[in-house]
Amino acid sequence: MWSRTFGYVSIHDPGFGEWHDVPVKEAPSWAKWEAGKRKELRKSGNKRAYRLTAKEIQEVWESEQVEVRGQSTIDSQGIVYEDCIEEDEVIEAVCCRRCQEDG
Numbered sequence: 001m002w003s004r005t006f007g008y009v010s011i012h013d014p015g016f017g018e019w020h021d022v023p024v025k026e027a028p029s030w031a032k033w034e035a036g037k038r039k040e041l042r043k044s045g046n047k048r049a050y051r052l053t054a055k056e057i058q059e060v061w062e063s064e065q066v067e068v069r070g071q072s073t074i075d076s077q078g079i080v081y082e083d084c085i086e087e088d089e090v091i092e093a094v095c096c097r098r099c100q101e102d103g
Contacts, residue, residue, distance in 0.1 A: 001050060002035045009035050033061075 003010045008021040009031045024032060034057055041049035041060070052060070 001038055037061075 001010045002008075003021040005021055007024055009024055009027040010019050010021055011027070011031050012019050022031070037057065037060060038049045038052070041052075
């Protein structure tokens, strides 16, 4: 969660029950993502955004990962993500990529 002090992220230590403000530059990427996501959820009308449990925020993260996987099976460099598509689609995708390189 964003700290009250600009440029910091607050991270909760469940072992001691304490909150620690960490500079954004030193904060782990998951903490920055979570702070941004809670703010986004709050702005979109979720009044519980800052009271979501770790499990609930994890579910939000997981739901977004599923959506990202389904969006594209070939990235801009021509890498095919086989876990997203059927075997016959992989062959077609590779053939299309070769046609683009040859043409």
